[in-house]
Amino acid sequence: MASFLRELARNRYSYLLVLPAAAYVFLFSYATYPFLMIAFQRFNYQKGPFRSEWIGLENFRFFFQSREAVRVIANTLQLNVLFMIAVTVFAVALALLFNEIRSRLFMRFAQTTMIFPNFLSWIIVSYMMYSLFTMDYGIINQALQWFGAEPVNWYSTAKAWPAILVGMKVWKEAGMSSIIYLAAITAIDGSLYESADIDGATRWQKMRRITLPLLAPTIAILTLLNLGKIFYGDFGMIYAIIGDNGVLYPTTDVIDTYVYRALRQIGDPSNAAAVGLFQSVVGLLLVFAANWVTRRTFKEGALY
Amino acid sequence: MTARRRFTIGTLLIYLALALFSLICLLPMVLTLTVSLSSEDSIIEHGYRLIPDQWSLDGYRTIFVNSALIFRGYLISIVVTVAGSALALLVTALAAYPLANPNVKYRNVLSLYFFITMLFNGGLVPWYLMCVKLGLTNNLLSLIVPMLMFNAFNMFLVRNFMEGIPGELRESAYIDGANDLRIAFRIYMPLCVPVLATVTLFYALAYWNDWFNAIMLVDNKKLYPLQYILFQLRSNIQMLEMLPNGAKTEYTLPAESTKMATVIITIGPIVFLYPYLQRYFTKGLVIGAVKG
Numbered sequence: 058m059a060s061f062l063r064e065l066a067r068n069r070y071s072y073l074l075v076l077p078a079a080a081y082v083f084l085f086s087y088a089t090y091p092f093l094m095i096a097f098q099r100f101n102y103q104k105g106p107f108r109s110e111w112i113g114l115e116n117f118r119f120f121f122q123s124r125e126a127v128r129v130i131a132n133t134l135q136l137n138v139l140f141m142i143a144v145t146v147f148a149v150a151l152a153l154l155f156n157e158i159r160s161r162l163f164m165r166f167a168q169t170t171m172i173f174p175n176f177l178s179w180i181i182v183s184y185m186m187y188s189l190f191t192m193d194y195g196i197i198n199q200a201l202q203w204f205g206a207e208p209v210n211w212y213s214t215a216k217a218w219p220a221i222l223v224g225m226k227v228w229k230e231a232g233m234s235s236i237i238y239l240a241a242i243t244a245i246d247g248s249l250y251e252s253a254d255i256d257g258a259t260r261w262q263k264m265r266r267i268t269l270p271l272l273a274p275t276i277a278i279l280t281l282l283n284l285g286k287i288f289y290g291d292f293g294m295i296y297a298i299i300g301d302n303g304v305l306y307p308t309t310d311v312i313d314t315y316v317y318r319a320l321r322q323i324g325d326p327s328n329a330a331a332v333g334l335f336q337s338v339v340g341l342l343l344v345f346a347a348n349w350v351t352r353r354t355f356k357e358g359a360l361y
Numbered sequence: 362m363t364a365r366r367r368f369t370i371g372t373l374l375i376y377l378a379l380a381l382f383s384l385i386c387l388l389p390m391v392l393t394l395t396v397s398l399s400s401e402d403s404i405i406e407h408g409y410r411l412i413p414d415q416w417s418l419d420g421y422r423t424i425f426v427n428s429a430l431i432f433r434g435y436l437i438s439i440v441v442t443v444a445g446s447a448l449a450l451l452v453t454a455l456a457a458y459p460l461a462n463p464n465v466k467y468r469n470v471l472s473l474y475f476f477i478t479m480l481f482n483g484g485l486v487p488w489y490l491m492c493v494k495l496g497l498t499n500n501l502l503s504l505i506v507p508m509l510m511f512n513a514f515n516m517f518l519v520r521n522f523m524e525g526i527p528g529e530l531r532e533s534a535y536i537d538g539a540n541d542l543r544i545a546f547r548i549y550m551p552l553c554v555p556v557l558a559t560v561t562l563f564y565a566l567a568y569w570n571d572w573f574n575a576i577m578l579v580d581n582k583k584l585y586p587l588q589y590i591l592f593q594l595r596s597n598i599q600m601l602e603m604l605p606n607g608a609k610t611e612y613t614l615p616a617e618s619t620k621m622a623t624v625i626i627t628i629g630p631i632v633f634l635y636p637y638l639q640r641y642f643t644k645g646l647v648i649g650a651v652k653g
Contacts, residue, residue, distance in 0.1 A: 064466045075459045077451075077456070079456070088491065092486065180595070185389035185390065232386060320485060336484060337484050
């Protein structure tokens with residue numbers, strides 16, 4: 058105890074500097090954990106988390122017995138897996154292509170345009186999508202009509218949306234993540250390519266036999282780290298694009314939008330907290346699992 | 362790579378593929394820009410067009426002359442972004458310094474304390490109830506303080522950068538009688554300008570693009586930031602899209618060009634800062650990906 062105090066006194070300014078951040082994290086993370094109790098209560102705003110009625114696992118039962126449970130869990134996993142695969146494939150492909158480019162000017166131009174969407178909010182993107190997909194004025198329906206096909210009311214066609222969302226995710230993020238892969242490719246030892254050149258390897262062979270195998274650990278590590286987040290839906294994306302359009306829920310409603318609705322629209326914080334707690338726990342287990350696999354496979358790549 | 366480089370079909374295809382993806386990235390933005398500059402009549406007649414029949418600035422005129430809501434939203438967004446990123450930068454940079462200092466005995470405990478919050482959070486509801494309890498609803502602070510004012514990932518980014526600065530600098534300053542406050546502000550911060558710039562841009566972009574705090578914590582229309590106004594506008598429009606035809610005419614909605622003009626002015630600052638965003642973001646991203 059004495060040594061603890063001595064340390065605090067000796068480095069008092071250092072501990073003072075870290076205090077605001079520590080307090081912030083305490084308030085908005087650690088101190089919020091007790092509120093998780095309400096997942097086991099019939100929470101009443103007036104009574105607060107200490108005097109509300111305890112009802113055991115009732116909130117969890119309510120969620121898992123509802124038809125929505127399977128839907129939101131399946132949608133969350135399905136969309137995240139599709140996002141992950143599509144963005145990775147496009148990002149790696151872009152990085153491989155960029156690596157073959159010699160014109161700096163072209164490269165700058167291409168990267169500048171591809172990275173830009175990454176900085177836009179999903180709200181902005183949803184407007185751009187609207188100008189593509191809207192029934193009356195949208196570009197896609199104009200094109201369909203030009204080819205003689207019937208226009209489609211996209212905003213009430215649920216089955217089209219996983220593909221549309223994946224497309225938008227690639228549009229927004231593939232350019233930016235290609236930068237990481239390009240950096241990894243640039244780090245590959247140039248002498249490998251030189252000796253391949255001497256052996257008369259073609260560009261395609263070099264790509265397949267040198268670049269891709271050496272890029273594989275980076276791809277695997279980033280994928281594993283993303284796997285830990287697979288149980289969290291992208292609320293910012295889904296809610297900005299889909300909003301409260303219930304017609305599209307069957308394919309687009311995710312855990313996070315469900316929790317939001319339960320909390321802010323239906324006004325059932327206990328149900329929302331139960332689903333949120335379930336999500337956090339599974340999410341944490343997934344992070345541990347992904348990190349365990351990463352550490353066993355690649356010594357350097359683990360998160361911790 | 363000394364091999365002779367002929368301009369082959371393969372090379373051409375690579376350029377074409379990249380150009381195509383660039384074009385796809387660019388097109389929706391160009392479309393938004395030209396729609397915002399179209400006259401309302403030509404949109405109603407022909408739908409959205411890349412090159413409208415009739416150009417017009419009416420969309421922008423409506424925003425700046427008639428729409429107090431959007432104008433105010435712009436102001437709110439600017440205030441929130443500037444104040445928020447300044448505070449966030451301060452909190453983050455100050456916390457990073459002790460964690461990079463080997464003389465601080467409990468720095469690893471503190472790092473763990475921050476790291477745990479990156480792995481586990483209680484979710485939306487506890488966070489929301491805490492904000493309500495702290496009175497962070499329906500005021501300007503509720504757009505600034507919750508969620509965005511500190512990010513452990515950014516702090517570790519700064520800490521890692523500081524760990525790269527030779528410790529002799531600090532030791533010799535100690536010998537000269539400087540304390541940690543002085544060393545942090547006079548020696549470390551100036552040396553960390555590159556990483557601090559990166560982190561500031563991370564924060565500023567997050568604040569500018571944020572509407573989550575607004576949707577969760579703010580009901581007062583006068584406090585809506587720009588992004589949330591856009592969200593509200595669009596969900597109203599989407600409701601109408603689902604109504605049977607004919608019902609549409611009974612409502613007066615903002616003109617198509619006005620909506621897109623609002624989008625354009627929202628992107629404005631991002632375009633303006635884009636050269637910096639591109640440079641520092643890609644740098645931060647690569648560092649972060651290599652060592653999280």
